[in-house]
Amino acid sequence: MEKITRRTLACLFISLLLTLGVGLFVFRFFSDGGHWVSFAANDHIYEDGVLESGTVTDRRGNLLARAEYGGWTYSDDYSVRVATLHAVGDAEGRIGTGAISAIADKLSGYNMITGTRTLFGGERRLYMTLDAELCARAYESIQGLNGCIGLYNYKNGEILCSVSAPSFDPWYPPEIAEGDTSFDGIYIDRLLSSTFIPGSTMKIVTCAAAYDTIDGILQRDFYCDGSVDFDGHEVTCPYEHGDLILQSALTSSCNGVFGSLAVEMGPEVMRSYVEKCGLTTSYSIDGIKTRASTFDFDTEDGFLAWSGVGQGFDQVNPCSMMILCGAVANGGRSAVPHLISKITTGDGLRVSLYYNHSTDRLLQAETAAYLRQAMLDNVTYGYGDYYFPELNVGAKTGTAQSDNSSENNAWFVGFCADEEHPYAFVVYLEGGGAGSGMALDVASYLLASALELGY
Numbered sequence: 001m002e003k004i005t006r007r008t009l010a011c012l013f014i015s016l017l018l019t020l021g022v023g024l025f026v027f028r029f030f031s032d033g034g035h036w037v038s039f040a041a042n043d044h045i046y047e048d049g050v051l052e053s054g055t056v057t058d059r060r061g062n063l064l065a066r067a068e069y070g071g072w073t074y075s076d077d078y079s080v081r082v083a084t085l086h087a088v089g090d091a092e093g094r095i096g097t098g099a100i101s102a103i104a105d106k107l108s109g110y111n112m113i114t115g116t117r118t119l120f121g122g123e124r125r126l127y128m129t130l131d132a133e134l135c136a137r138a139y140e141s142i143q144g145l146n147g148c149i150g151l152y153n154y155k156n157g158e159i160l161c162s163v164s165a166p167s168f169d170p171w172y173p174p175e176i177a178e179g180d181t182s183f184d185g186i187y188i189d190r191l192l193s194s195t196f197i198p199g200s201t202m203k204i205v206t207c208a209a210a211y212d213t214i215d216g217i218l219q220r221d222f223y224c225d226g227s228v229d230f231d232g233h234e235v236t237c238p239y240e241h242g243d244l245i246l247q248s249a250l251t252s253s254c255n256g257v258f259g260s261l262a263v264e265m266g267p268e269v270m271r272s273y274v275e276k277c278g279l280t281t282s283y284s285i286d287g288i289k290t291r292a293s294t295f296d297f298d299t300e301d302g303f304l305a306w307s308g309v310g311q312g313f314d315q316v317n318p319c320s321m322m323i324l325c326g327a328v329a330n331g332g333r334s335a336v337p338h339l340i341s342k343i344t345t346g347d348g349l350r351v352s353l354y355y356n357h358s359t360d361r362l363l364q365a366e367t368a369a370y371l372r373q374a375m376l377d378n379v380t381y382g383y384g385d386y387y388f389p390e391l392n393v394g395a396k397t398g399t400a401q402s403d404n405s406s407e408n409n410a411w412f413v414g415f416c417a418d419e420e421h422p423y424a425f426v427v428y429l430e431g432g433g434a435g436s437g438m439a440l441d442v443a444s445y446l447l448a449s450a451l452e453l454g455y
């Protein structure tokens with residue numbers, strides 16, 4: 001009897017293990033099946049590590065890349081090839097976040113039921129949300145500088161422009177010798193996968209925190225005499241800003257005011273606001289994870305003050321800053337960006353589903369309304385309306401000190417508040433000098449081009 005009980009228990013134990021194992025396999029099959037299929041050693045869909053099938057186009061159907069004769073062909077326009085490289089990816093898969101690599105399973109026609117031997121007409125056609133011409137113009141406008149440019153619709157999430165430099169022509173990938181550092185970072189999409197010192201664009205966050213947490217902040221009078229001392233650490237402005245209120249401090253980008261506010265609010269509040277504002281979020285863009293921004297506020301007051309004005313230990317991801325600008329324009333939430341417009345079979349049958357979804361609440365509605373007006377006023381009274389004719393643009397400049405160059409890095413971020421043109425944008429230029437210089441010119445040209453192309 002005892003023997004039978006023991007055997008029964010052993011059988012039960014083995015069948016439990018079996019059930020768990022099958023359960024785990026089914027779960028992994030559903031969650032990771034696409035990745036298993038798109039593993040580069042799978043010779044059903046790859047030849048010598050190069051994906052064998054699929055076409056990638058821009059939103060209008062202009063060719064960006066196509067698998068052909070065991071390799072890939074690209075747009076016949078050089079500027080389009082170079083400008084869209086990081087979003088589209090390269091045949092060798094060195095740009096891991098490019099569509100060819102990151103969405104290889106969808107391009108191969110994989111689905112869970114029939115695998116890659118699809119029932120519906122072999123080749124897949126992936127339409128990206130990008131406009132190839134807009135990307136090419138954006139790339140040309142930065143005149144060989146490194147950096148990134150993004151423009152997206154904060155209501156439906158479509159990324160119209162995504163450019164990262166340095167770039168290269170995918171038809172002639174560079175041969176990089178060992179130890180050659182001149183191509184450092186060339187495979188990284190700076191919009192999605194990098195972080196940079198944000199400069200004064202960070203004041204959007206510090207301002208939101210002060211607006212929400214300091215009683216009577218709108219009635220407070222500030223005076224800037226050009227520098228504030230925090231236990232021996234001086235936070236300086238380029239000149240004396242004189243009498244200010246919160247909004248004029250933002251327009252004149254006063255380091256003294258925002259540095260002092262960061263110290264007054266303390267590390268806890270600053271930490272909670274970079275989180276609330278979505279900067280430390282890693283967003284999923286069609287499954288491609290953006291790099292989260294990082295901060296360190298647990299430090300001496302002098303460093304905390306510099307963190308509040310976007311220097312020091314702040315490292316911000318450009319895409320997350322663009323999303324925050326969308327939320328400022330859009331009542332506190334913004335659509336999560338996406339890069340895939342649709343996927344069809346060779347016969348034009350749509351096989352992709354997409355649902356438009358929004359971020360968590362990044363700003364209270366009232367805070368968003370305040371920042372929206374303040375950033376609109378920045379353009380009207382600070383940078384100049386004439387940069388954005390026919391558009392209602394709100395923006396913030398940033399000038400970030402560079403560790404390894406005497407030139408500063410420039411940011412220009414913002415949004416268009418018009419119902420018909422609901423766009424948020426980011427321009428980041430390494431060695432671009434002041435944010436109100438070339439980065440502003442690039443943003444101006446970007447929005448004018450978007451309008452001219454019918455967006």
Ligand SMILES: [Zn+2]
Pocket residue numbers: 224225226237239240241242253254255256257
């Ligand atoms: Zn000042």
